[in-house]
Each structure stands twice: as C-alpha cells, then as structure tokens.
C-alpha cells in the first residue's frame with residue numbers, strides 16, 4: 349500500500365494513564381489538547397473515559413466543543429485559555445468549564461454566562477497563563493463564593509527535577525490556594541514525577557499518556573511505517589536526493605520511502621535518524637524532502653515493503669533528538685496523510 353501507516357496503541361495510552369495515576373492518590377485527569385497531541389482526541393479520550401478518566405483538559409473552546417460530541421454529557425471538559433471573546437456560545441452549548449485567567453475574563457464570564465461553572469488559573473511564576481497574585485487577592489472572595497470547579501497553576505521547569513523553580517512555584521501555589529477547600533490541580537506529567545506533594549486533588553498528564561519524556565517508564569504508543577516506493581543500486585561516488593547531500597562510499601542499495609516533511613518528518617532529521625527493518629537500523633541518507641526520503645538499505649538481506657521510523661527501536665523522543673526538538677513537537681506534527689490504525693484490545 350502506498351500510504352504510510354500510523355498505528356496508535358490505545359491500550360498503551362490507558363496503561364500509561366493508570367501508571368501515572370498510581371504514583372499518588374490524586375484523581376488523574378487527561379490532557380487531550382491539540383487532537384490528543386496529534387493522535388486523535390476522539391478515540392484517545394473515549395478510551396481514557398472507559399478506563400475511568402472523568403476530567404479532560406483542552407486548550408481552546410472549539411476543541412472542547414468537538415470533544416463533547418465524542419465523549420457525551422458526563423465527563424468534565426476544562427479549557428486552559430479560559431473564556432475568550434466570542435466563546436460564550438460554545439462554552440454554554442458544550443457545557444465546558446473555562447479556566448478564567450484574568451480579571452477581564454472573570455468580568456466577561458460573569459456578564460455572559462452567570463451561573464455557568466468555571467475554574468480559575470493562577471500564575472505562580474511561569475508568566476504564561478493565569479491570574480496574578482494581586483488580582484487574585486482582590487477577586488478571590490467573590491469567586492470562591494460561587495464555587496469554582498478547580499484552582500490550577502502550571503510548572504515552568506517540571507522536567508528538571510532539581511530546578512529551584514519547582515519548589516518556589518509549589519510554595520506560591522500553596523500560599524495562593526491554601527484553605528480554600530476547592531479542588532486544586534498543579535501537576536502535568538513532569539510535576540506528577542516530582543512526587544505526591546505536587547499532585548494536590550487533580551493531576552493533568554499529557555505527554556506521558558502518549559509515551560513521551562519525561563515519563564521514562566511509559567509504554568510506547570505510536571508506530572509509524574513508511575512504505576518503500578523504489579529501491580535502486582547506487583555506485584560509489586554517486587549521490588542521492590536534493591543538493592547531492594549524500595555520496596555513496598561503497599556499492600549501495602538505497603530505498604526511497606513515502607513520507608517527508610509535509611508529514612511532520614522534519615527536514616532537520618536528514619542524515620541524523622534511521623528507519624528500521626525489524627531490529628536493523630537503516631540510516632536516512634540525503635535530504636528529507638516534502639513527500640519522500642531515502643534510506644541506506646545495503647545491509648538488509650531483503651528489503652521489506654515498509655520500514656519503521658517510529659517504534660520500539662526509535663521512539664518519539666529519540667526521533668525528536670535527531671531532529672533537534674522535543675517529543676511533543678514530533679507527536680503534534682504527525683501528518684494528516686497517514687492511514688491511522690488504532691489498537692484497542694479492551695474495546
């Protein structure tokens with residue numbers, strides 16, 4: 349088949365969710381923003397709901413509205429960007445919970461949707477999203493009286509366990525939320541791994557569900573197989589691909605594979621990543637182009653119909669390192685052209 353195949357192991361996603369939940373006593377939510385990090389929010393969220401997840405986090409109201417259709421009426425869906433101008437209709441229709449992050453959003457929410465549930469996002473030092481301490485102090489009495497669903501904040505350096513920012517943000521979060529009696533949420537994947545004092549009542553794992561660092565014990569979730577379009581012999585001194593970027597130094601076999609940077613396999617992977625035939629690594633040669641790339645398959649006895657660029661031997665983080673980026677970016681860039689297959693024994 350001509351199409352590359354992305355296989356998504358939903359059983360691994362739910363196993364990763366359970367494993368992260370088991371690291372403490374908090375309720376584990378699930379972050380499924382950006383189409384569940386590129387893996388398909390509908391399928392991923394339904395699998396997690398079956399496994400017991402009750403709170404889902406997305407970035408935008410529009411994502412939340414689509415997710416509501418996939419999940420049905422029960423689970424709570426919380427929106428990180430809060431209540432933006434123009435969101436009221438979607439928030440009301442899909443019964444989404446905006447995480448209000450400024451006095452302006454509080455005003456907008458109470459004007460447009462009085463009585464509609466909300467949460468509050470607090471800034472504890474990251475300076476990205478969330479209410480500043482002084483604004484929170486002024487607004488807290490009124491907001492707490494209407495019973496926010498959750499108070500949350502986000503860690504800037506949770507993937508660096510020894511970074512002093514973690515403890516500093518934890519102290520600030522405790523000071524801003526202590527004694528409120530409202531469920532609190534502080535830890536994403538990295539924060540969960542910092543230890544139970546970071547968990548509070550609700551955690552927000554994202555990348556760890558999808559098999560990415562910093563959750564080193566995660567079960568791999570994705571496999572990506574690229575079909576071989578053509579195989580040719582290349583003599584020493586001959587070149588392959590744009591810019592003659594690779595020159596054969598021995599009598600070589602080169603396979604042309606379907607998929608390229610238009611499919612989220614970055615040009616910066618050129619000459620730095622491999623594809624795999626079973627256990628055998630075949631280095632990429634020449635430049636990754638828009639729809640195609642090439643691999644040196646000289647050492648294979650037999651060239652299979654497809655070679656894996658993501659799988660047991662090269663996970664999202666290894667491929668990301670080869671491309672000079674992080675696993676999050678490799679996942680969320682996975683292209684629309686792939687045939688997506690979902691493995692789910694439990695369904």
Ligand SMILES: *Cc1c(COP(=O)(O)O)cnc(C)c1O
Nearest residue numbers: 379502536537552553554555556
């Ligand atoms: C993306 C995000 C998460 C999930 O983070 P991971 O590192 O993927 O676990 C949690 N909380 C907020 C506010 C986020 O933006």
